[in-house]
Amino acid sequence: MSIATDARSAIAARAAVSGSRLTVDGIGKSFQGPGGSAVEAIGTVSLDVAPGEFLAIVGPSGCGKSTLLQVIAGLMLPSTGRVRLGERDVTGEPAHMVYLFQQYSKSLLPWMTVANNVMFAFRHRMKLSQAASLARCRDYLAMVGLADVAAHYPWQLSGGMQQRVAIARALAAEPQVLLMDEPFSSVDALTRLDLHSLILDLWTQKRFTAVLVTHDVDEAIFLADRVAVLTQRPATISEVIETRLPRPRHSIETRESPAFLALRHRLLDYLLTRGGGRSHARSA
Amino acid sequence: MRALRERGLLIVSGCAIPLTLLLALEVAARSGAVNPIFLPPPSAILATFWSIVASGGFAAPLAQTVLFLFVGYGIGCATAIVLGILMGSSRPIFNLLEPLIELLRPLPKPALLPALILFLGLGARMEITIVALGCFFPVLINTLQGVRAVDPTMINTARTFGHGRVAIWRRILLPASAPYILAGMRISLGLGLILVVTAEMISGNGGLGDAILAAQRTFLVKESYAWLVVLALLGLALTWFFSMVERRLAFWSAPPVQ
Numbered sequence: 001m002s003i004a005t006d007a008r009s010a011i012a013a014r015a016a017v018s019g020s021r022l023t024v025d026g027i028g029k030s031f032q033g034p035g036g037s038a039v040e041a042i043g044t045v046s047l048d049v050a051p052g053e054f055l056a057i058v059g060p061s062g063c064g065k066s067t068l069l070q071v072i073a074g075l076m077l078p079s080t081g082r083v084r085l086g087e088r089d090v091t092g093e094p095a096h097m098v099y100l101f102q103q104y105s106k107s108l109l110p111w112m113t114v115a116n117n118v119m120f121a122f123r124h125r126m127k128l129s130q131a132a133s134l135a136r137c138r139d140y141l142a143m144v145g146l147a148d149v150a151a152h153y154p155w156q157l158s159g160g161m162q163q164r165v166a167i168a169r170a171l172a173a174e175p176q177v178l179l180m181d182e183p184f185s186s187v188d189a190l191t192r193l194d195l196h197s198l199i200l201d202l203w204t205q206k207r208f209t210a211v212l213v214t215h216d217v218d219e220a221i222f223l224a225d226r227v228a229v230l231t232q233r234p235a236t237i238s239e240v241i242e243t244r245l246p247r248p249r250h251s252i253e254t255r256e257s258p259a260f261l262a263l264r265h266r267l268l269d270y271l272l273t274r275g276g277g278r279s280h281a282r283s284a
Numbered sequence: 285m286r287a288l289r290e291r292g293l294l295i296v297s298g299c300a301i302p303l304t305l306l307l308a309l310e311v312a313a314r315s316g317a318v319n320p321i322f323l324p325p326p327s328a329i330l331a332t333f334w335s336i337v338a339s340g341g342f343a344a345p346l347a348q349t350v351l352f353l354f355v356g357y358g359i360g361c362a363t364a365i366v367l368g369i370l371m372g373s374s375r376p377i378f379n380l381l382e383p384l385i386e387l388l389r390p391l392p393k394p395a396l397l398p399a400l401i402l403f404l405g406l407g408a409r410m411e412i413t414i415v416a417l418g419c420f421f422p423v424l425i426n427t428l429q430g431v432r433a434v435d436p437t438m439i440n441t442a443r444t445f446g447h448g449r450v451a452i453w454r455r456i457l458l459p460a461s462a463p464y465i466l467a468g469m470r471i472s473l474g475l476g477l478i479l480v481v482t483a484e485m486i487s488g489n490g491g492l493g494d495a496i497l498a499a500q501r502t503f504l505v506k507e508s509y510a511w512l513v514v515l516a517l518l519g520l521a522l523t524w525f526f527s528m529v530e531r532r533l534a535f536w537s538a539p540p541v542q
Contacts, residue, residue: 075440099444106437110536111459120455121445153536173445 019051019176019209020086020096022072027081028234029067040234041067044081047228047237051176054203054210056220059230060271065213066102066181068235072211073099073179085177095125096176100183104166108154114141114165115150121173140168143205144198160191164198171202177209184219193251196222200249217267221260222249229270239270324506333510342514349491349518352408353480356415360476361469364420368427368465369457378428385424393418393475394482406487411480418479419472426468430461463537466530473526477519492518 024047033039041064049055059065070076072083074090074097083090085097098121101107108117118137122128128136134150141147144164154162163183170178180199184192200223203210214220220227221243229239245259254260306326312318313325336342371378397414404410434457442452458465484493492515499508 070440073444075443093443093446095446097444099440101437101441103435103437106435107441109438109441109456109459111462120442120447124451125446155536 019207020088021051021084022047022049022177022209022211023084024048024072025082025084027068027071027078027083029064029071029076030079042071042078043231043234043236045230045235045237046081049177049209049211051209052207053226054212054224056212056214056224056227057230058214058217058220058227058267058271059235060232061215063230063233064235065215065230068230069099069179069181069211069213073097075099098170098173098175098178100166100170100178100180102182102185104159104163104183104186105154107166108162108169110153110155112153113150114146114152114154114157117154117165118150118169118172121169125173137172140172141165143171143202144168160187160195163187163195167195167199167202171206171208174206175208177211180210180212182214183212185214185216192219197251199223200247204248217264217271218255221245221263221267222254227263227267229267241267321505324509329506329509329513332506333513336507336510336514345490345492345495345511346514346518349480349484349493349515352411352484352491353415353476356412356480357419357473357476359412360416360419361423361472363416364423364468365427365458365465368424369431369453369461371424372428372431372461373453373457385421389421389425393479397483397486401486407489411483411487411489411491414483415476415479418475419469422471422475423465423468426464426471427461430464431457433464434460463534466534470526470530473522474519477522481515 024045026044026046027042028040028044029042030038030040045068047055057065057068067076071078072090074083074093077091085094088094090097109120112120115134115137118140119133122136123133126133138147138150141150144167146161146164146168149157149161149165154165157165163186166183184195187195196219199210210223212220212223222245224243227241227243228237229241230236231238241263243263245254245257245263309318309323310325310327313320313323367381371381393414396417397410400410400413404413438456438460439452442456447455480491481493481496484491485497488494488498492511495511496508496515499505499511
């Protein structure tokens with residue numbers, strides 16, 4: 001799956017985006033720690049994501065990235081602040097946001113066939129006949145290049161294929177916002193590059209807003225319009241960088257371009273020396 | 285061909301000890317080493333067994349035992365699964381019911397028979413109730429464990445696609461804990477058979493337990509043993525049936541090597 005779409009049609013497609021703005025307004029999250037003391041996972045985070053934008057959030061491991069994403073998804077309530085999608089506050093799981101999990105092997109339900117897993121995303125919300133549901137399911141599986149595995153069980157597929165199924169399932173719910181929690185970190189390096197191109201392709205076609213949480217700086221730069229850098233726990237945003245790399249992006253050339261390398265240098269420098277917040281890390 | 289031969293060998297070696305034992309009993313009974321009034325030779329028991337089968341006389345007691353067992357088992361398991369899922373997914377419900385369950389669970393269930401007879405009399409209602417009570421606990425404990433072992437990612441997956449609480453119970457918690465539930469149901473099936481036969485012996489109201497005891501009391505020793513054979517075959521059939529159901533319902537929990 002390479003990026004087949006040429007630059008102009010990609011730009012035209014992006015221009016047609018009409019979704020809701022995702023606003024993260026000063027959220028913080030604390031947990032009850034051992035001994036009853038509060039442990040602060042997220043300091044105060046504010047973000048503003050335009051409809052159709054691709055935002056990546058990078059940070060050192062254990063900094064609370066996943067927690068932040070789960071709060072945005074409505075899977076967890078913030079201790080302070082609020083999340084809004086368009087004009088509406090996110091208090092439960094909103095209909096137009098879907099969370100893509102890192103652990104596809106646990107997120108795909110092993111007692112359901114691939115087809116039933118995909119239908120699990122939309123069947124309960126749409127009044128569709130069995131035939132129409134299956135057709136829709138096949139469309140989405142075809143989009144990730146897996147039209148022929150509908151009758152298989154997830155555990156009969158390779159890791160990369162399973163994550164493709166998970167992506168097809170997430171998109172079958174037709175979300176305005178796709179929240180991705182390190183979805184490419186449990187597959188091998190080549191499969192990862194392949195999935196990067198796939199997700200960009202689908203993003204160009206489907207025009208959803210994408211928020212990706214990752215610890216992989218290259219991945220963040222390659223995919224995103226903007227990269228937000230988180231500090232060590234309790235997480236706050238230390239910097240937001242616009243990538244300004246031309247689209248469509250190419251698996252090899254983009255990663256070798258001077259602009260890409262300069263961004264990579266800047267971000268790694270930030271994360272390894274200052275941005276990780278190690279010098280001014282607060283102890284919990 | 286080779287697999288067939290290996291399988292044949294397996295059957296022969298599996299049957300070796302039971303057959304030797306039967307032969308030894310036959311010799312012991314015929315030689316007078318054991319009193320044939322207490323233990324008739326297996327060949328005589330087999331003949332009596334065969335006459336019970338051929339006359340169709342086995343059908344009514346067997347059917348009654350199976351019916352009471354399945355009704356009690358069904359009620360016990362269904363209640364346990366529902367309650368186990370509720371307790372496993374709700375802290376307050378767990379806190380409410382856990383002390384009561386821990387109090388009743390260790391009680392040997394036959395000890396409840398006298399009280400049940402007072403309330404329900406000697407008959408179907410008492411027999412079904414004791415089976416249901418006995419089957420309830422292992423399934424409840426296993427369901428509870430199964431629900432607790434469900435990975436939060438599975439539940440969050442259902443939530444992110446907008447599935448409600450009931451859908452999460454039915455479509456995530458129930459199937460995900462099915463391997464645990466089935467393991468509990470396997471234990472309960474054995475317990476249920478013990479309890480239905482015990483209850484039948486006490487109520488004397490038909491069924492295999494009643495048949496075994498009634499024959500022994502009227503000195504129809506061969507008949508008593510023949511009914512025991514029927515009971516043993518029932519146990520074997522239930523185990524076989526359950527393994528089939530288990531393979532079908534929890535096929536995904538041990539993916540076949542391909």
